[in-house]
Amino acid sequence: KDDVLPHITDKVSAESLRIAAHELTTTTNVVGFPTETVYGLGGSALNDEAVRSIYRAKNRPSDNPLIVHVSSIDQLKRKILPAGYEIPAAYHKLIEQFWPGPLTILLPVDEASPVSKLVTANQPTVAVRIPSHPIARALIALSDTPLAAPSANASTRPSPTMASHVYHDLQGKIPYILDGGPCTVGVESTVVDGLCKPPMLLRPGGVSMEEILLHGGPEWSHTVVAKKTASASEPVRTPGMKYRHYSPTAKVVLFIHCGDGIAAIAKYLTDNQISAHTTKIAVFKSSKFAGADQISGDIAMERELGRTGQEASRNLFRLLREADEHGIDLILVEGVEETDAGLAVMNRLSKAAMETVEGVEA
Numbered sequence: 001k002d003d004v005l006p007h008i009t010d011k012v013s014a015e016s017l018r019i020a021a022h023e024l025t026t027t028t029n030v031v032g033f034p035t036e037t038v039y040g041l042g043g044s045a046l047n048d049e050a051v052r053s054i055y056r057a058k059n060r061p062s063d064n065p066l067i068v069h070v071s072s073i074d075q076l077k078r079k080i081l082p083a084g085y086e087i088p089a090a091y092h093k094l095i096e097q098f099w100p101g102p103l104t105i106l107l108p109v110d111e112a113s114p115v116s117k118l119v120t121a122n123q124p125t126v127a128v129r130i131p132s133h134p135i136a137r138a139l140i141a142l143s144d145t146p147l148a149a150p151s152a153n154a155s156t157r158p159s160p161t162m163a164s165h166v167y168h169d170l171q172g173k174i175p176y177i178l179d180g181g182p183c184t185v186g187v188e189s190t191v192v193d194g195l196c197k198p199p200m201l202l203r204p205g206g207v208s209m210e211e212i213l214l215h216g217g218p219e220w221s222h223t224v225v226a227k228k229t230a231s232a233s234e235p236v237r238t239p240g241m242k243y244r245h246y247s248p249t250a251k252v253v254l255f256i257h258c259g260d261g262i263a264a265i266a267k268y269l270t271d272n273q274i275s276a277h278t279t280k281i282a283v284f285k286s287s288k289f290a291g292a293d294q295i296s297g298d299i300a301m302e303r304e305l306g307r308t309g310q311e312a313s314r315n316l317f318r319l320l321r322e323a324d325e326h327g328i329d330l331i332l333v334e335g336v337e338e339t340d341a342g343l344a345v346m347n348r349l350s351k352a353a354m355e356t357v358e359g360v361e362a
């Protein structure tokens with residue numbers, strides 16, 4: 001076993017960790033646990049039945065592969081990689097810089113791999129990361145089991161950034177949730193493929209494109225960014241792309257490059273004959289919408305998404321869920337710059353949005 005048990009916060013007792021680890025090693029049940037990005041729904045990546053439990057609890061399409069979480073490179077080598085296999089050099093600098101942390105890499109798998117075929121969903125690769133959250137790493141180290149773990153939301157719902165979100169979506173379907181408090185990153189890990197040339201950014205996330213360019217080494221300077229969406233019939237590099245995602249019950253409208261926030265909102269409501277008296281409206285503001293509380297009629301819910309991409313990352317999924325709790329019908333969200341942490345936020349927002357309003361002038 002990995003002998004270094006990371007420091008555990010007082011949020012989850014050693015006893016709770018042992019109970020969860022015992023469940024993972026002696027049953028095919030799955031457990032909700034915190035990571036620095038979002039809460040995960042973990043089950044043994046080496047056991048078909050446990051992986052089936054994950055897909056079942058989430059109601060996830062089985063052609064969308066899962067990320068395998070390990071507690072250390074040593075565990076990755078002992079439990080997953082073929083003896084003597086060297087992690088490709090393209091990843092070395094990234095691993096040094098970002099593991100443990102919100103970076104997922106693809107490694108090749110073959111027939112002989114101990115990883116369940118249900119985890120990889122017929123891809124020739126397996127996605128792997130070492131989370132930095134102490135509870136996640138302690139759970140994986142204690143059970144000494146690589147955990148396949150998608151985000152612990154019901155399929156299509158916004159990813160969970162608090163234990164209560166997991167409870168809301170999965171109560172009655174899983175035996176335990178470890179509550180580690182709110183996630184600090186708030187969006188999922190960055191998924192990169194360094195096996196192809198040039199390498200690809202398959203999903204923007206907690207590690208920014210700028211950070212990859214800065215630390216990845218020369219081969220990453222030509223990184224290709226995968227398309228945001230793909231049609232259902234198209235073969236895609238990262239299967240998650242083709243599914244509806246991150247959707248609250250409310251309709252989300254994304255505003256980008258709008259010169260004057262209040263004018264843009266007012267115009268949208270007029271054009272679409274929407275009255276704040278009959279439609280419960282929420283406004284999420286980043287910068288230009290700062291005075292949006294002054295538009296006519298009552299805005300039922302008004303929140304700061306965040307002034308920076310990082311703040312917006314931390315708040316986005318929680319706010320989408322809060323809007324549902326308030327019975328909101330329509331969420332008007334002001335986009336953020338697609339730089340640094342903002343790229344991942346805009347990726348999630350454009351998938352959540354039914355409509356995008358661009359560049360409405362005052």
Ligand code: TXA
Pocket residue numbers: 035037038039040041064065066067102104106120123125126127131149150151152187188189190191202203237238239240241
């Ligand atoms: O931050 C995270 O990554 C969270 C936490 C729990 O670690 N997990 C997460 O998992 O977001 P999930 O299942 O919601 O998203 C995994 C993404 C999907 O877009 C999936 O298509 C992609 O990773 N993926 C997984 N394995 C892949 C593979 N072999 N090739 C290409 N894409 C893969």
Ligand code: MG
Pocket residue numbers: 150151159
């Ligand atoms: Mg997910």
